[in-house]
Amino acid sequence: MIEVKNLTKRFGKKVAVDNLSFNVKSGEILGFLGPNGAGKSTTMNIITGYIGATDGTVTVGGRDILDEPYAVKKSIGYLPEQPPLYLDMTVDEYLGFVYDLKGVKLNKKYHLNEIKNVVGISDVGGRRIGNLSKGYRQRVGLAQALVGGPDVLILDEPTVGLDPNQIIEVRGVIKELAKNHTVILSSHILPEVSAVCDRVLIIDGGKIVAEDSPENLSHRLGGSGSIIAEIEGDSDAVTAAIAAVEGVSGVELADGKYRISAPAELRREISLAVAGAGGTIIEMRADEMSLEEVFIRLTGSGAETAQITDEKGEAESESDIQA
Amino acid sequence: MKAIFKRELRAYFTSPIGYVFIGVFAFIYGFYFNTYVIEGGMGDISNPLGSGLLILVLLTPVLTMRLIAEERGGKTDQLLLTAPVSVWGIVLGKLFAAMCVFLCAMATTLPYLAIVAVHGAPLWGKILGTYLGFFLLGTCFISIGMFFSSVTESQIIALVVSLGVLLMLFLMANLPSVGVGLIDKAISLVSVTERFEDFIIGVLKLESIFYYLSFSALFVFLTVRSVEKRRWS
Known part of the structure; x- marks a missing residue:
């Protein structure tokens, strides 16, 4: 479904993504795991067409993102690290805008109501997004990604900053969505990845350092x-x-x-x-190694040098790291 | 483009910016009208609009500062740029929305036209020329302001820089001749407000209309390039 080949992105002299290649099969949930600044967000931004790659190709559903940008963008729903919300709009106005923006042809009222039900924001439709709690904002962001019924969902740290109850809720929503979507999900929260994903890519310094199912990873490195x-x-x-x-x-x-x-x-x-x-x-x-230990073992030494604080806001706060 | 236009126009009127722009414009214009027409006893409505140029220089940056800087600051540009719309569509949608607010501000002067029409003998050709010129000049200023909004994440910086640039363009019209042909020519080429004088006296030059339109188009193009460039650097 998604094919990334030799993807490279440089910001000036800093190499954020270094010759990255991977595939995602249709219907699969792929987890991106890596310390802050490992290149997760950058890779996602490239796949969704937000920024261009320095080198390499990305095809989604067999279509190259540079040759057919509109077709590819239509097939992807993207929840960036910070949900792209207009705080002065109500939830309904916002989703209506996204619907118009994406040029969706489905029945507007029915489609948006369905999405609101899936992510659980039906009861806040008339409220201003600026007045919503972080958990609700995250869900509105998720709803935004679902508008237009894309085949592929790309979710950048979907549970960051949520309280434990909300994390479980949002995870449940993602699992539900994964039944009929291809999903790429990034996180530095390990239990999340092992709970949700079929396959994990551990990225560090813009490179893949390990790739396997969560169980195999802990087994193999144990x-x-x-x-x-x-x-x-x-x-x-x-x-x-x-x-x-x-x-x-x-x-x-x-x-x-x-x-x-x-x-x-x-x-x-x-x-x-x-x-x-x-x-x-x-x-x-x-004593099987937990994914956490695997993570630390694989990325520990490189974590310091891999800190790339690019303008895309890779710099997550320390308090977000929960294991 | 339509979706962007609608949202942008809505945003002008859910935030104070649209009201502030129209309100301040209407207030100062009313003041000019009172001075020139009511107190001054002149039936020529082109004068207050002509003097209104400085208001335009001072107010347009308020209208344009948020256009693109706000999207970048709030990261909502990620939504726009990953949606199946072109950068041109985004930029033009924003331009048209700002032009719409500008037209609303111009519309507040229509009652004065009625007053003049009842109590005097207005020269309609001259008035039409002035309004057209004012609108074209406003479009020019908006596209310049939008460009500076696209080069920064900070609305304040966008405001200050575009204010400075517009003020410079405004003052250039009054610069004395340097005497060097080439420099004089260059100055007259960028002194946007100079051509407005033609419109005020009711002379419609195709050249001037084309000048304003191409000036605006240039800055719209630069805005698109500036947004595109950020994605590739």
């Missing part, structure tokens, strides 16, 4: 696996018993917790061995 266990009982005996289990390559005791280097499948054997040594297992779990 290493050979280890098990964390909290065990009551004589520590020497327990350690010896665990070490004796076939397949365990090491046992460490730190902060009252045992870190056992062994695949997660050995938990049953370890449990029996510990019981045999007179220990009681209080807690035991496979």
Whole structure:
């Protein structure tokens, strides 16, 4: 559906997007993950035609964004990082304007009412956008992206700045929309990506550093696996018993917790061995790397140098980072 | 373009800007009318409109400062530029909306025309010429102001810069001749207000009309280029 090839964008000497290539299949939800200034917003701005690329091509539905800009723009609904709202308009006036602007041919009243229902803003239609809370504004922004029934939705940090309840609500809306749209979603909130997306692209310094499903990513980078266990009982005996289990390559005791280097499948054997040594297992779990740790491992070293504060407002505030 | 035009026109009248522009214009024009026509006893309505040039110089930047700077400041340009409309459509929609407000301001002078028509013997040709010239000059000023609104995110900067430029153009008409042919020629070429004198005395020169239209077109073009350029730099 969306094909990005060798995309490069320079702002002066700064390279915001560096030879980026990826595909998005029809109906897929792709997550863009990366620290602030990694090039997420820039890439989205290029796909939607807001800014031009320095190099490379983008095709949406087989059409190049430069050759057929209007056809491509019609097929994309875009929610930028800051929703493009006119604060002096009411929600209904605004959506009516967007409808006219996009030259939509559907039945206006029916179409807009349907969208308002989907994102849950039917009850604020007559209110000025400037008076709405941030959560509602975000939803109006989302509604704006849906006007005209585009096939592709590009959502730049759709839940940023919302309170936890609103985040869950907006996420639910996105999941619902994903049933019949192709979605690209950017975020630096990791649970969001793992909750919503089929596939994750981790971007750092304008480059793709990893690309896989959320589960595979944490699995693949989780290493050979280890098990964390909290065990009551004589520590020497327990350690010896665990070490004796076939397949365990090491046992460490730190902060009252045992870190056992062994695949997660050995938990049953370890449990029996510990019981045999007179220990009681209080807690035991496979230590798979969370997406968060994957993220930090992949982007941690480059995060400092990748800070590109371009004029498109890549600079998100620290407080937005919630994990 | 129609959607942009409608929204823009609406925005002028949901914010104070449209009212301020029309109100201040009407007030000062009324003052001139009183001075020239009522007190001065002259039946020539072209005079107050001609003197109104300075009001136009001072007020047009208020009308145009927000046109594009506001979109960029509020990031709403992302909506416009990712919608299936051309940059030309966006810019022209905005230009026409500002011209509409300008026409509304001009319309406030119509009652005075009626007063003069009842109590005097107006020269309709001269009046028509003055109104046409005033409208063309206003269009020129609006397109200049719009261009400066497109080069900045700050409405204040757009206001100050376009005010400065318009004032300069206005004052150029009164510059004494430098004596160097080329410089004099260049000055007369950009002194937009000079050509307005022809309209006031009722001389309709095709050349002057064309001059104003092409001057406006140039700045509309520059505005489009300025918006486009930002997307590619």
